[in-house]
Amino acid sequence: MEQARAAGLTVEYIDERPDEPAMRRRFYQLRHPHEAELRRELGDDQAAREAGLVLPRLATHEALAVTLRRPSGGG
Numbered sequence: 001m002e003q004a005r006a007a008g009l010t011v012e013y014i015d016e017r018p019d020e021p022a023m024r025r026r027f028y029q030l031r032h033p034h035e036a037e038l039r040r041e042l043g044d045d046q047a048a049r050e051a052g053l054v055l056p057r058l059a060t061h062e063a064l065a066v067t068l069r070r071p072s073g074g075g
Contacts, residue, residue, distance in 0.1 A: 013067040022062035
C-alpha cells in the first residue's frame with residue numbers, strides 16, 4: 001500500500017483473499033502431469049517461469065484485491 005500512497009493514490013478498500021494462495025497451489029500441482037504439453041504450447045521459458053517462480057512463493061504470498069482512487073484534480 002505504501003507504493004500506492006507514494007504515487008498519490010488513496011487506498012479506498014482492501015479485500016483480503018486468504019484462500020487464493022492455496023487455490024493457486026492446487027492449480028500448479030494439477031498442471032504438473034501436463035508439463036510437457038504446456039512446454040510445447042507455451043515454450044520452455046514461459047512454462048519454467050510459471051512453475052519455477054510462482055509455486056515456491058505461494059507459501060508467503062498475500063493475495064489482496066485493492067481499490068485505489070486518484071484524488072480529484074490529480075491528473
